[in-house]
Amino acid sequence: MNGTTGEKKGLKIGVAGKGGVGKTLVASTLARLAARSGTFSQVLAIDNDPSLNLGMALGIPVDEIGRPISEMRDLIKERTGAAPGESGPFKLNPRVSDIPDKFAVPGPDGVRLLVLGTIRDPGSGCLCSSNALVRELLYHLIVQRDELVVLDFEAGIESSMGRATSRGLDLLLVVVEPGQKSIQVGEKLASMAKQLNIKHVLAVVNKASDEGEARLVSERLTSKDIGVIGSIPQSRGAIEADMKGVPLLDHAPDDMAIGAIKRILDHITNQFYN
Numbered sequence: 001m002n003g004t005t006g007e008k009k010g011l012k013i014g015v016a017g018k019g020g021v022g023k024t025l026v027a028s029t030l031a032r033l034a035a036r037s038g039t040f041s042q043v044l045a046i047d048n049d050p051s052l053n054l055g056m057a058l059g060i061p062v063d064e065i066g067r068p069i070s071e072m073r074d075l076i077k078e079r080t081g082a083a084p085g086e087s088g089p090f091k092l093n094p095r096v097s098d099i100p101d102k103f104a105v106p107g108p109d110g111v112r113l114l115v116l117g118t119i120r121d122p123g124s125g126c127l128c129s130s131n132a133l134v135r136e137l138l139y140h141l142i143v144q145r146d147e148l149v150v151l152d153f154e155a156g157i158e159s160s161m162g163r164a165t166s167r168g169l170d171l172l173l174v175v176v177e178p179g180q181k182s183i184q185v186g187e188k189l190a191s192m193a194k195q196l197n198i199k200h201v202l203a204v205v206n207k208a209s210d211e212g213e214a215r216l217v218s219e220r221l222t223s224k225d226i227g228v229i230g231s232i233p234q235s236r237g238a239i240e241a242d243m244k245g246v247p248l249l250d251h252a253p254d255d256m257a258i259g260a261i262k263r264i265l266d267h268i269t270n271q272f273y274n
């Protein structure tokens with residue numbers, strides 16, 4: 001197990017892609033399947049979006065999810081010395097190591113959820129202290145913890161992570177659906193990931209209506225030097241689960257999409273964690 005032998009430092013996976021491609025479905029299902037596998041000492045799912053999507057996708061009741069860290073004024077003031085919007089000096093490296101254990105919420109299969117919230121542009125009023133806390137926390141989570149961390153990125157990857165943090169990510173999964181726009185966003189993310197020195201970038205093709213379509217998208221990605229770790233079929237079960245507001249994993253545990261995500265998890269574990 002991690003920590004006892006000292007050779008493993010957990011596994012840190014980011015999930016990115018254009019809006020609506022299936023990032024949250026992939027991140028939540030990967031986290032729960034990984035927790036069930038017993039491979040990791042702990043599994044922490046991180047929502048980089050203040051809209052609480054990841055918690056719901058994991059199957060955590062909304063009223064248990066809690067507010068994003070980026071919006072906890074008192075905590076931000078206590079740790080950085082300035083509340084969001086307050087002028088004056090603030091700490092760039094506030095103490096954060098106790099925050100995951102204090103604020104993470106337990107979910108199904110033992111996954112814990114931390115709603116980080118996002119880095120915001122200080123357009124109206126300076127949010128610098130909030131951003132400093134979020135950035136420091138991400139650094140801590142990705143570089144210093146020794147568990148499986150699955151990070152659901154909503155905004156661009158570059159806004160949340162400095163270089164020290166991005167270098168700590170073992171793998172960035174770029175989710176792509178059949179369609180020009182999502183492929184273009186995927187290509188942009190992949191080149192950004194290279195600039196940020198993220199160790200590995202692999203695409204997941206999601207919502208393919210058949211194998212031919214999956215192949216077409218994969219070939220396009222491979223021609224752009226982006227490797228593909230697997231594809232997930234378009235799934236009726238996912239649509240039904242979404243309408244019912246329950247995780248696909250609970251609604252239809254034998255769905256083909258779940259089988260596909262299991263295979264992706266196996267590839268990840270074999271390639272990046274042994």
Ligand SMILES: Nc1ncnc2c1ncn2[C@@H]1O[C@H](COP(=O)(O)OP(=O)(O)O)[C@@H](O)[C@H]1O
Binds near residue numbers: 017021026208
């Ligand atoms: N393989 C799939 N088949 C059918 N619907 C899917 C599939 N993957 C995701 N979806 C649906 O697409 C929508 C967007 O997915 P979501 O995971 O929220 O995307 P993102 O987090 O990238 O914005 C949701 O309604 C989800 O249920």
Ligand SMILES: [Mg+2]
Binds near residue numbers: 024053154
């Ligand atoms: Mg999402």
